[in-house]
Amino acid sequence: MHPADQIRVVIGRIYRSGMTTTSGGNISIKDENGDIWITPAAVDKGSLTTKDIVCVKADGTVVGLHRPSSEYPFHKAIYEMRPQMTAVIHAHPPALVSFSITKQIPNTNIIPQAKSICGTIGFAPYDVPGSQELGAKIAAEFQKHPDYKAVIMENHGVVLCGEDMMDAYQRFETLEFCARTLINAKIIGKPTYLTDKQIEQHERSIPTDFPHFMNAIYPSDERAIRDQIVTIVRRACDQGLMISSYGTVSVRWRGNDFLITPPGVPRWDIEPHNIVQIKNGMVEAGKIPSRSVALHQAIYQTNPKINSIILTQSPHLMGFCTSGVKFNVRTIPESWILLKDIPTVQFGMQYEHNEEVAGMLKTIPAILLANDSVIVTGDGLLQTFDRLEVAEFSAKSLIMSASLGQLSPISDDEVEDLRVAFHVE
DSSP: OOHHHHHHHHHHHHHHTTSSOSSOOEEEEEOTTSOEEEOBTTSOTTSOOGGGOEEEOTTSOEESSSOBOTTHHHHHHHHHHOTTOOEEEEEOOHHHHHHHTTTOOOOGGGSTTHHHHHOSEEEEOOOOTTOHHHHHHHHHHHHHOTTOOEEEETTTEEEEEESSHHHHHHHHHHHHHHHHHHHHHHHHSOOOOOOHHHHHHHHTTSOOOOOEESSOOOOHHHHHHHHHHHHHHHHHHHTTSOBTTBOEEEEEOSTTOEEEOOSSSOGGGOOGGGOEEEETTEEETTOOOOTTHHHHHHHHHHOTTOOEEEEEOOHHHHHHHTTOOOOOOTTSHHHHHHHOOOOEEOTTHHHHOHHHHHHHTTTOSEEEETTTEEEEEESSHHHHHHHHHHHHHHHHHHHHHTTTOOOOOOOHHHHHHHHHHTTOO
8 A cells, every 4th residue: 555545544543543633743754765655644544645744755855735744843853763663643643642641651561462563662851842952852762772663752742663654553542442441440449560470471461372274265154254354344443342353253153163353463453354364273274373262162162152352451341350340230231231240350261261251151152250250141243242242341330430439330120130130041
């Protein structure tokens, strides 16, 4: 994809996700010949077209309909300091701005994948936006550590770089997600963090020893499931229920055979051909399934009524996953009817004791995995997605209510009335 098209797509995602404003933020790509493509100054971020993207040639000549972003100086400084980087994102996402104005750096040990994606994070002192001095301070911060790919900017926001635009975007999105998760956890309790050892164990958990089968078949019902999964994954991203670097969806196909998303493919960009078929416990040749594939297989084998599974990170549910505070769904009738009482299990159980987790889902539709994710199940994919939405809405209401007073939950007697009225098992 042309650099101008990449910039248009990514700035659109950032804007629609509420991570920048009409006038705020800028992103750029350095071409192989040294040209820098960058968002324009003073043009609506919500309606940028490819033609709006500006090219600053290696010799400083500006080509395009507009002026380049006023922050071009620090983009240029980063590329000069880190020549292996080809993409830069700067924006003012609310959670990271909260850290920037309190002179703090988010602790990415809050969720397992964040440390490897975000890397070591720097903090640059304030200077006037668009100035050469600000560019020099940011470049100096990147120079401090060879692994720096993200820098919090004092009273300004964040700037990140990447080996390509998707690398930079996933780092940006993941770091903002960490910041939101930490803030939500602090509102309701105290964040708990993973140790480096736990994170290392997680990184080694991608399955590599599954047997593969050749000559996979793709009849119409199988292809239809692939389309369903792609639709739900993209919808989850649109709804803020999944980030591009994390999230697994699977659907039962025939018997205990199922289809599942792969690792390493940005969730925004997943296509039907990326989906992995699991048949008789074996993996479709030439593909790698989600690291949680063994858990999904155990769930389907243990629970014949479960036909779909979503494992994801959504910001308000993760506030409960990372604080140890009980997620009490007895808020409104719909929440309890669809979710029952959701427990939290310790980090790592989904890899070390997947049979136990699968057994728990015989009587409840969802489980929180500490510092990791939420597992939601259902008879069909739409029901599973609905339960995920209700769970996230409930978590958001609980976090918002924390500043108002103590929760007044639905009582045991009222729960029993709901059980009878709605035939909840």
